Amino acid sequence: MQSSTTYNVLAGRDLGRLAALSDGVFAFAMTLLVLDLRVPAVAAIKDEHQLATALLALAPRLVPYVMTFLTLGIFWVGHQTQLTLLDRTDRNLAWLTIAFLFTVTLMPFSTSLLAEFLAFRLALITYWLNILLLGVTLGAMWAYARRSSLTSAEVTYEVSATVVRRIVVAQSLYAFGAALCAFNTYVSIVFIVVVQLNYVLAPRIWPLDRL
Amino acid sequence: MQSSTTYNVLAGRDLGRLAALSDGVFAFAMTLLVLDLRVPAVAAIKDEHQLATALLALAPRLVPYVMTFLTLGIFWVGHQTQLTLLDRTDRNLAWLTIAFLFTVTLMPFSTSLLAEFLAFRLALITYWLNILLLGVTLGAMWAYARRSSLTSAEVTYEVSATVVRRIVVAQSLYAFGAALCAFNTYVSIVFIVVVQLNYVLAPRIWPLDRL
Amino acid sequence: MQSSTTYNVLAGRDLGRLAALSDGVFAFAMTLLVLDLRVPAVAAIKDEHQLATALLALAPRLVPYVMTFLTLGIFWVGHQTQLTLLDRTDRNLAWLTIAFLFTVTLMPFSTSLLAEFLAFRLALITYWLNILLLGVTLGAMWAYARRSSLTSAEVTYEVSATVVRRIVVAQSLYAFGAALCAFNTYVSIVFIVVVQLNYVLAPRIWPLDRL
Amino acid sequence: MQSSTTYNVLAGRDLGRLAALSDGVFAFAMTLLVLDLRVPAVAAIKDEHQLATALLALAPRLVPYVMTFLTLGIFWVGHQTQLTLLDRTDRNLAWLTIAFLFTVTLMPFSTSLLAEFLAFRLALITYWLNILLLGVTLGAMWAYARRSSLTSAEVTYEVSATVVRRIVVAQSLYAFGAALCAFNTYVSIVFIVVVQLNYVLAPRIWPLDRL
Numbered sequence: 001m002q003s004s005t006t007y008n009v010l011a012g013r014d015l016g017r018l019a020a021l022s023d024g025v026f027a028f029a030m031t032l033l034v035l036d037l038r039v040p041a042v043a044a045i046k047d048e049h050q051l052a053t054a055l056l057a058l059a060p061r062l063v064p065y066v067m068t069f070l071t072l073g074i075f076w077v078g079h080q081t082q083l084t085l086l087d088r089t090d091r092n093l094a095w096l097t098i099a100f101l102f103t104v105t106l107m108p109f110s111t112s113l114l115a116e117f118l119a120f121r122l123a124l125i126t127y128w129l130n131i132l133l134l135g136v137t138l139g140a141m142w143a144y145a146r147r148s149s150l151t152s153a154e155v156t157y158e159v160s161a162t163v164v165r166r167i168v169v170a171q172s173l174y175a176f177g178a179a180l181c182a183f184n185t186y187v188s189i190v191f192i193v194v195v196q197l198n199y200v201l202a203p204r205i206w207p208l209d210r211l
Numbered sequence: 212m213q214s215s216t217t218y219n220v221l222a223g224r225d226l227g228r229l230a231a232l233s234d235g236v237f238a239f240a241m242t243l244l245v246l247d248l249r250v251p252a253v254a255a256i257k258d259e260h261q262l263a264t265a266l267l268a269l270a271p272r273l274v275p276y277v278m279t280f281l282t283l284g285i286f287w288v289g290h291q292t293q294l295t296l297l298d299r300t301d302r303n304l305a306w307l308t309i310a311f312l313f314t315v316t317l318m319p320f321s322t323s324l325l326a327e328f329l330a331f332r333l334a335l336i337t338y339w340l341n342i343l344l345l346g347v348t349l350g351a352m353w354a355y356a357r358r359s360s361l362t363s364a365e366v367t368y369e370v371s372a373t374v375v376r377r378i379v380v381a382q383s384l385y386a387f388g389a390a391l392c393a394f395n396t397y398v399s400i401v402f403i404v405v406v407q408l409n410y411v412l413a414p415r416i417w418p419l420d421r422l
Numbered sequence: 423m424q425s426s427t428t429y430n431v432l433a434g435r436d437l438g439r440l441a442a443l444s445d446g447v448f449a450f451a452m453t454l455l456v457l458d459l460r461v462p463a464v465a466a467i468k469d470e471h472q473l474a475t476a477l478l479a480l481a482p483r484l485v486p487y488v489m490t491f492l493t494l495g496i497f498w499v500g501h502q503t504q505l506t507l508l509d510r511t512d513r514n515l516a517w518l519t520i521a522f523l524f525t526v527t528l529m530p531f532s533t534s535l536l537a538e539f540l541a542f543r544l545a546l547i548t549y550w551l552n553i554l555l556l557g558v559t560l561g562a563m564w565a566y567a568r569r570s571s572l573t574s575a576e577v578t579y580e581v582s583a584t585v586v587r588r589i590v591v592a593q594s595l596y597a598f599g600a601a602l603c604a605f606n607t608y609v610s611i612v613f614i615v616v617v618q619l620n621y622v623l624a625p626r627i628w629p630l631d632r633l
Numbered sequence: 634m635q636s637s638t639t640y641n642v643l644a645g646r647d648l649g650r651l652a653a654l655s656d657g658v659f660a661f662a663m664t665l666l667v668l669d670l671r672v673p674a675v676a677a678i679k680d681e682h683q684l685a686t687a688l689l690a691l692a693p694r695l696v697p698y699v700m701t702f703l704t705l706g707i708f709w710v711g712h713q714t715q716l717t718l719l720d721r722t723d724r725n726l727a728w729l730t731i732a733f734l735f736t737v738t739l740m741p742f743s744t745s746l747l748a749e750f751l752a753f754r755l756a757l758i759t760y761w762l763n764i765l766l767l768g769v770t771l772g773a774m775w776a777y778a779r780r781s782s783l784t785s786a787e788v789t790y791e792v793s794a795t796v797v798r799r800i801v802v803a804q805s806l807y808a809f810g811a812a813l814c815a816f817n818t819y820v821s822i823v824f825i826v827v828v829q830l831n832y833v834l835a836p837r838i839w840p841l842d843r844l
Contacts (some may be wrong), residue, residue: 007250007584008624011503017441019228021498023450024657031243031316039323066313073309076232077302081222091499095622102488102534105453112461114405120408122473200306201424202219230650235446238657242665242738250745262755280738284731287654288724292644373640411728413641430835431797433714439652443709446660454664513710517833520706524699527664534672544684 012094019083025101026076033065036115046062061115064127064190068111070196072104082142082163087152096144100137106130112176124185128178128192135171140143170199203204223305230294236312237287244276247326272326274400275338279322281407283315283370285381293353293374298363307355313347317341335396339389340404346382349414350375381410425602434516441505447523454530455487458537483537485611486549490533492618494526496592497556504564504585509574518566522559528552546607550600557593561586592621645727646755652716658734659709665741666698669748694748696822697760701744703829705737707803708767715775715796729777733770739763757818761811761825768804772797803832 012018040054079100087091110130117123142163145151151160177191223229251265290339297304321341328334353374356362362371388402434440462476501522508515532552539545564585567573573582599613645651673687719726743763750756775796776820778784784793810824 007503007588010507010581010584012499012504014441014506017445017502017505019225020231020442020445021449023228023231024235024660025453026445027584027657028239028274028450028453028661030312030615031236031239031319032456034243034316034320037317037320039320039327041326045328045331048331048333051328051331055333055337060520065555069309073306074395076309077223077305080225080228080305081218082251083228084225085221091624094499094502098491098498101452105456105491108453109456109459109461116461116464117467117473118372120467120473122477126477162221166218202302228650230647231653234650234653238446238654239450239661241734242658242741245665245738245742247743248739250742250749253749256750256753259753259755262750262753266759267753277735280731280735284728287731288645288727291650291727292640293646294650295647296643330695370643373643377640378608413724429714429799432718432792432795436652436713436717439656439713439716442653442656443660446657447664450661450664454667500753509710513835516710516713517706520702520709523663524702527667527702528670530664531667531670531672536690538672538675539678539684542681544681544688548688 008091012091013089015083015089016087018089018097019080019092019200022076022079022083022101025104026072029104030069030072030105033068033111036065036108036112037061060118063193064111066116066117067189067193067196068107070193070200071131072107073135073198074196075104075138077137078166079141082138082145083162085152085155085159086145086150088150090148090150092148093144093150094143096137098140100134100141103130103133103137108134118186118189121181121185124181124188125178128174128188131174132171135167135174139167142167170195217301217416223302224300226294226297226300229300229305229308230291232292233287233290233312234306236315237283240315241280241283241319244279244322247276247319247323248272272330274404275322275326275329278400278404278407279318281404281411282342282345283318285364285407285410286315286349289349289377290352293349293356296363296366296374297356297361300357302361304352304355304361307348307352310346311352314341314344315347317344324379329400330396332392332396334400335392336389339385339399342385343382346378346385350378353378381406430513434513435511437505437511440511440516441502444498444501444505444519444523447526448494449619451474451526451529452491452494455490455533458487458530459483459532464629482540485615486533486537486540489611489618490529490617492615492622493553493556494529496618496621497526497560500560500562500588504560504567507574507577507581507585508567508572510572512570512572514570515563515566515572518559518563522556522563525552525559528555540611541607543603543607546603546610547600550596550610553596554593557589557596561589564589592617639674641724644725646722648716648719648722651722651727651730652713655694655712655716655730655734657710658737659705661700662737662740666701666744668740669698669745671760678758682833693751696826697744697748697751700822700826700829701740703826703833704764704767705740706739707829707832711771712774715771715778718785718788718792718796719778719783721783723783725781726774726777726783729770729774733767733774736766736770738765739766751822752818754814754818757814757821758811761807761821764807765804766802768807774801775800803828 037058040051040058045051045054054088067080079097107130110127114123114127146155152194173195174192177188177195179188180191222348228310251269256262256265269360277361290308318341321338325334325338353371357366357371385403388406390399391402392399459480462473462480467473467476501519529552532549536545536549564582568577568582595617596614599610599617601610602613603610670691673684673691678684678687712730740763741762747756747760775793779788779793806828807825810821810828812821813824814821
């Protein structure tokens with residue numbers, strides 16, 4: 001047992017590389033989305049008008065693309081914020097980060113699925129499950145970091161509560177948005193995008209700035 | 212309102228990770244362009260002569276490829292220059308950067324579109340719109356950084372005016388180049404490439420070195 | 423001979439860039455796996471039920487995906503751990519790292535192969551050979567770093583023995599798991615995943631925490 | 634003229650980000666190569682024997698893959714070595730690096746071309762031209778860095794001569810290797826791989842260790 005403990009104490013202590021791996025996965029997942037915007041086949045297009053029609057037909061695919069970019073941006077900022085609040089890391093936090101990154105790499109798949117099947121509830125639920133997994137793993141990272149005293153001195157109880165509340169409130173809103181697909185998947189998508197824009201723009205009007 | 216303010220004050224403060232995410236997205240977008248250079252189908256090629264013909268037929272695709280590499284290089288240098296002039300960052304600047312990176316990830320699509328439809332005005336206008344978005348988001352980053360005093364002490368009014376003028380002049384030239392497609396898209400492309408080479412080579416001859 | 427020695431003394435001394443290249447390759451290889459999860463063809467799906475069936479049919483592909491993510495995570499942590507134990511690097515260690523990264527880039531291929539041919543022994547053996555190569559190159563890095571005194575002062579004989587034992591025990595378990603395909607490839611896969619989860623979760627129960 | 638000078642003085646001064654962009658492009662180009670190793674179509678494979686045959690048929694594609702990995706490794710080490718010898722950078726060096734990275738992004742295309750047309754001289758010449766461009770841009774970076782006094786104090790005339798000789802000797806050997814395709818492309822490939830392995834392994838036997 002001694003030797004295993006020793007190895008695990010040695011492993012995964014580099015906060016900078018954890019950040020670097022995360023930035024790489026996020027950067028790649030974000031850029032990969034563009035592969036879903038396929039240029040119209042040249043054989044089918046004879047003039048400017050037909051090209052305009054083909055590009056307009058692509059437009060709906062931009063919605064899940066932008067939505068996923070917002071999602072990844074939100075979770076990248078969230079993850080970065082957590083790391084800046086840590087003094088050090090260990091192998092367990094490294095593995096929680098890898099689990100978080102796993103759910104990040106699933107996003108291009110969930111996005112493609114939603115783009116192809118915009119009106120299908122199952123596609124929307126799959127997409128939401130992916131967001132839920134992002135939130136669960138990010139929350140687990142924080143819970144573990146607090147419990148193992150990896151956070152820095154500036155992280156008071158109040159700061160920690162803010163981080164937790166942020167995740168819980170956001171996930172509640174996403175869950176509510178997903179539930180709206182009982183009516184219609186488009187309602188869900190509009191609701192989720194509005195929630196995301198709120199987090200991005202952080203407007204100063206009540207009550208959205210409390211979320 | 213207090214708690215939300217607190218979270219937003221905590222979030223997005225790491226300048227190094229903003230740079231790392233940007234470098235990852237740029238590196239990936241730059242390398243992704245090569246996927247558009249498809250190797251000729253082996254079944255259709257019987258001898259060296261046919262291979263030469265097939266490779267020559269690929270050559271026009273190199274033009275948008277090189278043009279986009281220049282574009283991404285110019286904006287990468289521009290973005291890097293801005294970041295080196297900052298003392299710190301915050302969540303809003305993080306989001307403006309993410310918006311900028313979003314327009315970077317669109318470039319492989321715009322490039323593919325232009326490569327497939329070199330003679331189509333709509334393809335050229337789409338490509339130009341992408342460059343415009345790059346400029347708008349980069350300019351918004353700078354305007355925000357100035358207004359929020361994120362810039363370092365070395366950034367005098369004169370330095371800031373130089374950064375702004377750089378973006379405005381360049382975008383004016385790109386817009387003029389795009390407008391030239393009223394005549395012909397090839398004229399536009401040649402003009403834009405000449406403008407880009409001017410920025411890359413920064414020749415010491417008047418008037419181009421003032422741009 | 424003098425000049426060559428000089429160049430080789432100059433080359434490959436930057437530990438930070440070795441880490442950055444590694445993080446980039448790992449991040450990309452991890453994210454690339456998702457390209458194997460192909461969204462069902464839209465033409466074949468008429469309703470939610472058919473989409474559910476199509477997604478369920480995709481589920482088995484998730485097994486090699488997750489297994490590879492675990493593998494890459496384990497070796498990323500292992501590689502990071504080694505680098506944190508080094509004081510400096512040289513060109514030979516740079517090349518051993520590049521050899522290690524080469525075997526990392528093969529993983530998406532091995533994973534695809536296994537996903538397509540889950541029941542084929544040859545696919546499983548190929549996958550195991552890839553894991554073996556990861557272990558051999560990682561072990562060679564450590565052996566070289568020790569022999570060339572690149573490791574830091576904190577690396578006692580005992581620490582070094584722990585690193586070596588970790589690799590040897592893990593590879594023995596993987597080899598045993600691969601050998602189980604004499605019965606059935608599924609038994610192999612389950613065994614390997616269990617071994618991996620042991621390394622990830624590092625449970626405190628005997629005897630698994632000694633591995 | 635003043636303002637342009639000012640902007641160009643401001644631009645491209647961050648050595649760390651130049652390294653980060655380069656590592657990203659190299660990491661991505663290295664990993665991209667695996668997309669060329671296509672898993673055999675599942676429909677055509679009925680048993681282990683057929684899978685073995687299909688995998689053996691893939692084996693020749695590994696040769697250009699490994700060769701390119703060696704090439705990228707050699708130039709990554711060379712580029713890293715140059716950067717560690719610099720004290721600072723400027724916008725011109727940033728652009729020379731971007732030109733160098735452009736030739737890096739072409740390597741996956743040249744490699745695919747060679748893999749598909751192993752016996753075609755034109756494919757081999759194209760591949761060699763790519764290596765030549767890598768060498769020319771890397772050499773231009775060094776020449777510029779020396780001329781503009783960007784190199785650090787440790788870079789004596791002798792050190793600089795070693796860097797230059799390294800590039801010139803290597804490119805001469807590659808050119809000779811490419812010329813061997815007058816006989817046969819396979820002779821060229823074997824020769825180039827032997828040269829590369831010499832650089833990687835840096836054996837202590839005369840005369841290869843002088844190269």
